[in-house]
Amino acid sequence: MKPGDELPPLRIPVTRTLIVSGAVASRDYQDVHHDAEAARAKGSPDLFMNILTTNGLVGRYITDHFGPRAVLRKVAIRLGAPNYPGDTMVLKGTVTGVDGGTAQVRVVGANGLGHHVTGTVTVTVPAADGLPDGNGRAGEAS
Numbered sequence: 001m002k003p004g005d006e007l008p009p010l011r012i013p014v015t016r017t018l019i020v021s022g023a024v025a026s027r028d029y030q031d032v033h034h035d036a037e038a039a040r041a042k043g044s045p046d047l048f049m050n051i052l053t054t055n056g057l058v059g060r061y062i063t064d065h066f067g068p069r070a071v072l073r074k075v076a077i078r079l080g081a082p083n084y085p086g087d088t089m090v091l092k093g094t095v096t097g098v099d100g101g102t103a104q105v106r107v108v109g110a111n112g113l114g115h116h117v118t119g120t121v122t123v124t125v126p127a128a129d130g131l132p133d134g135n136g137r138a139g140e141a142s
Helices: 016-025 036-041 051-066
Strands: 006-013 071-079 088-099 102-111 114-124
Touching: 006 051, 016 051, 051 071, 051 088, 051 102, 051 114, 088 114
Parallel strands: none
Antiparallel strands: 006 088, 071 114, 088 102, 102 114
């Protein structure tokens, strides 16, 4: 793994169930995340995903690639276009730096409206596992 390497994209169907269950699991009971009528009354075309669910999906994207023993050291994200039901979010990542067993990854998640999430993730992989090579396989840290 070296700067410039791209992680394979992850397509996530944005369903009502995903939005509502993510909000409930993260104890975010704002009505705009589970009640479409309330969201419309507040000016949104539908209910929409909360930042905590997005943060969890970004974390999943990174650990799916780097492996179950990967440790997320820092996740810094910003939201843009909302994730509404019926859309698909595609997460993509690019390695921007590697220092031993630690990598920085620039992450972008886009949907039909534009960029839903942008940010960076710092991830450490235990020395025995090594950082994945360009084919998603653990190898020597570079």
